């Protein structure tokens with residue numbers, strides 16, 4: 053609760069103060085209206101024209117004031133609400149950008165992220181406005197109680213006690229609803245996924261051609277129906293129980309009403325006082341009910357906020373998580389790094405939560421400037437090796453060094469500046485052509501000559517000149533006037549993106565040419581060869597004309613490096629490489 057208030061305060065101290073001031077003012081008005089009402093009735097009974105008019109005037113002023121305060125409160129709440137909603141969303145997305153890749157692949161963590169995001173914009177705001185409303189109701193109730201105490205302390209006690217059972221029930225149901233939603237967050241994610249597949253351009257082609265609509269829609273309906281059943285069952289139980297319990301409060305009201313009316317009938321109470329007490333009791337009871345249900349919702353909001361806070365706490369605030377043992381750090385500080393290149397030292401790796409070793413005891417040194425091709429069957433671990441070298445993942449055992457220093461000790465930005473990487477599953481951003489290339493080096497997003505150079509190197513310049521808006525063309529179909537490109541054209545853009553990092557001395561291409569036609573592939577490699585001079589290159593490819601150009605070829609098999617040598621050397625060894633090469637060569641003939 054304190055953290056939620058701190059969030060609000062940080063969002064806008066000024067609006068928080070205004071909200072508090074308006075709340076206090078608004079709390080004092082209703083009991084004053086009740087008091088004015090009493091004075092009117094008493095004046096009418098006393099047949100005093102002047103008094104009556106005066107008190108009607110007072111009540112009018114109070115009512116106008118109340119309306120203005122209520123309007124002002126609503127305004128501040130909604131403006132503060134949007135401010136806070138934005139701030140919290142930004143905080144969550146900011147953390148998301150600092151997450152490690154493994155977080156996105158960990159379902160439990162992903163659930164936490166989805167839960168935090170789902171409630172992010174509404175809960176903190178509701179929490180705070182309800183807290184203020186709570187304070188307002190407490191003050192209003194205190195005003196009514198002060199009026200009622202003049203009648204009887206017992207009435208005040210009855211007013212409060214009769215509302216308690218319904219509220220306790222309400223709170224218990226809030227907790228059940230919260231638990232229900234938390235428990236089923238994996239299923240909620242599945243539901244969101246099905247929605248995404250059915251309503252997204254990315255999958256539209258396959259969904260249509262394979263006729264997947266009814267299948268996925270059926271699964272969606274099944275899950276949604278299950279949610280509906282659970283929700284409605286809970287809603288009905290909640291409504292029935294709280295309604296029955298709230299009848300207690302109604303009974304208490306009419307009991308007190310009868311007592312007051314009887315006293316007025318016996319002339320022990322003026323008509324004005326009776327009106328005031330009845331109004332005070334009824335409104336006080338409403339205020340009390342609001343207080344209790346307010347506590348219920350604040351409690352519920354807090355439960356949801358705990359999701360948000362546990363997500364915010366789980367993600368490192370700044371920089372990266374360094375998990376290097378102390379001794380290694382010492383070694384790095386004392387021993388000056390001498391070697392230049394990438395070294396894998398007895399590296400073994402399995403993905404978090406998985407049993408299977410993807411890489412096992414890999415020892416490898418790639419000296420600076422060498423061009424290396426990685427070959428292996430699908431799933432052999434080639435991309436995984438790249439992920440380890442670029443520190444997207446850390447080895448389960450062993451270590452990866454760049455220029456003699458453990459990659460975990462490198463400053464992340466410095467490390468990443470050394471690499472130009474193009475993955476096979478590169479991203480297609482719904483941005484302008486120019487930006488799609490420029491994001492390869494964000495610093496140079498506005499550097500037109502550099503973008504033009506990169507586009508030319510990746511072969512994307514010809515794609516751009518084929519579009520009427522050229523480099524300014526918006527790509528993708530999400531937004532207006534967007535142009536959709538072919539797979540190969542997108543791949544050229546991805547390559548160009550990799551070439552944006554002109555200062556990078558290690559180029560990694562993970563099947564960068566799979567979607568290119570033969571001529572384009574040849575052109576890319578000619579340029580690549582020229583560019584790669586003096587740089588370390590790591591190419592993953594299933595195409596042997598590409599592979600054979602490398603200085604050194606590594607064959608990955610069963611998580612180990614099975615063969616290591618030049619094209620000629622591996623051919624003469626007559627093992628896997630030679631076999632695969634011949635197979636492809638025959639295919640080409």
Ligand SMILES: Nc1ncnc2c1ncn2[C@@H]1O[C@H](COP(=O)(O)OP(=O)(O)OP(=O)(O)O)[C@@H](O)[C@H]1O
Pocket residue numbers: 157403406410428429430431432433434435436437
């Ligand atoms: N994020 C992941 N979580 C769990 N397992 C994964 C993950 N990514 C890959 N794997 C597994 O690790 C193994 C190696 O995958 P990797 O992508 O490194 O293979 P690859 O050699 O690049 O294959 P391809 O030639 O098909 O691209 C595979 O068996 C795959 O199932």
